[in-house]
Amino acid sequence: MYLKEKVRVLLFSLLISPGWLMSQDVEAITKMYPNALAVTANQKREMTFFMQKNTPLAQTTEEIEMLMLNDKANGIYNNYSIYNSSFEEVKNLEAYTKVPDGNKYKKIKVTDFKTKDATSRSVFYDDFKETTFNFPSLSKGAIAAVSHTELHKEIRLIGPVYFMSHMPILNMEFTINFPQSMDVRYIVKNNNGNIINITESSKGRQKTVTFSAKNINIKERYFNEAAVSYNEPHVIIYVASYQDEKNNQVPVFDSQQNFYKWNYNFLKGINTEHSNSIKELADSLTINKPDAYEKAKSIFQWVQAHIKYVAFEDGLEGFIPRQAKDVYAKRYGDCKDMSSLLTDLLLSAGLQAHFTWIGTRKIAYDYDEVHLPITDNHMISTVKIGDEWIFLDATDPNCIFGFPTQDIQGKQALIAIDNNNYKIIRVPEVTAGKNKYTDSTVLRITDNGLSGHVNVAFSGYFGNDIYNALVYKDPKDVKEYVKYKVSKGNNKFNLEDYKITYPDKDQKNVNINATFNLPDYGTRIGNEYYLNLNLDKFFNAATIDTAKRKVAVNNDYMYQAEHFTTLEIPDNYKVTYVPKDLSIKNKNYTASIKYISNASKIVVKQVIESQSIWMTPSEFNEWNTMVKELTNAYKEQIVLQKK
Structure with missing residues (x-):
């Protein structure tokens, strides 16, 4: 996925001192x-x-x-x-x-x-x-x-x-x-x-x-x-x-400007003229598209679907993109080549597109501090539509148009304008509400435990992950994967039937509908039935040893997870105990568990939202407090009693 690793990290180097x-x-x-x-x-x-x-x-x-x-x-x-x-x-x-x-x-x-x-x-x-x-x-x-x-x-x-x-x-x-x-x-x-x-x-x-x-x-x-x-x-x-x-x-590298000039030198002679094949493809992809946004999306999705990512790293070829017409003809290339084709197609469609260097989150540096080749390891294309910069990385075949790939969130992008001019723009981190996981589960009491139906909806990076995970799986592996994604309660969970649907492929939305049963779930004592309705502990996390760990936690992305668990109450039962609600808020997370009940059903609503990709050691105590409170809340049970 990444531009040539320009420099090997040097970990060992010693001078022998004889006799020491x-x-x-x-x-x-x-x-x-x-x-x-x-x-x-x-x-x-x-x-x-x-x-x-x-x-x-x-x-x-x-x-x-x-x-x-x-x-x-x-x-x-x-x-x-x-x-x-x-x-x-x-x-x-x-x-x-x-x-x-x-x-x-x-x-x-x-x-x-x-x-x-x-x-x-x-x-x-x-x-x-x-x-x-x-x-x-x-x-x-x-x-x-x-x-x-x-x-x-x-x-x-x-x-x-x-x-x-x-x-x-x-x-x-x-x-x-x-x-x-x-x-x-x-x-x-x-x-x-x-x-x-x-x-x-x-x-x-x-x-x-x-x-x-x-x-x-x-x-x-x-x-x-x-x-x-x-x-x-x-x-x-x-x-x-x-x-x-x-x-x-x-x-050499006395300034950011001179570093940019060195980088830009690798673009000289690249796509100096739009070939007929590129122009014809751009026209066919953008015909009848109502605006620049839809034109850019159509081009981006075509490159994602039709150009295979293959990395080539050979001397300076690790820095120089290939001509767009050659990438189009061969139908494969590395990140620079895909950026070359993508940028040329966008320009051919009359859009404002630019080659862009960027370091993935594997690299700690910003161009403002370290204007050196070690600061970037990847190349993408950037298109400006109105006042918005959209970062396009076609090496991920399921990245959503308008979303940066997960690995470049928060990183500085070096955007090539011309021989002397450039812009450094920080790639936004995708907000939690755009990466959503919603689980709606309905449970029924049976003679042998519980039976249920679950609908899980994934969007944003959650959906992106599902699409990528399912690309090469055979039917047997798909079933195991679905079981992993919807499993609840305990290891007796039995997946009966399932269906995967894709309501919006552009946005990588995925729905999984499944039926299941949970034998021997809950505890019956006399006329009472004790049930823990926190069947899916999404936030099943551990506390951090603050005495040992002194480095930040780095998460893939911010997210919002919602769980709605509904238990249908049989006519011969009534609810006699419902746990207290819980609400937690700190700098990086909000979490809540809320119980709503009436004579016919009880609903447990759990919401977890992360609000930062990074969590620093100074925030570990807040994390530990939240984990302990949620862990205790997850142990709570409702009580039903036969009438």
């Missing part, structure tokens, strides 16, 4: 990190910027030493990988294991290195290469070491360095060296508690900046936390400008 570990007590380190099987003992990455043939380049030396604290590390940390692409050249790769041998180490060199394409499921072709090898003999006290040199052929694509790893780090150092004539800048992110120390120095015509940290423990991961760039400490390095051979200062 010999004086260390493995047992003492084990006590420091009792849950770790290994630690990064000493880590350094040294990056040097220089000029070659009037071109700025950078070279990095990185080496790594990992100390095994337990024999169980063998089989877990043996395999290691080094990545590179057409923008980086890896040289001088060396790896070995130092195995304890009395009061010294025995060195066992790695000789078998294998290089292959580093493909992923989401990418059809990728120019990244992966060199893999195995460390031998990783017993307790052994040291796994690896070193290599990396030539950065394109300084604009240097990635961030993270001061965090999958194992504790005892010492880490990242140094950059650059000439006085080169303006190299850095941004330090998530340096809470000043984990990263920074020192700057100059010697002759050379400048040096060193970033260092000690005793960095691993971070606990959470299911619904944001990507690492939001929380983990890291350093972003970039070249603002450099001095050429004529002593002219050449701008």
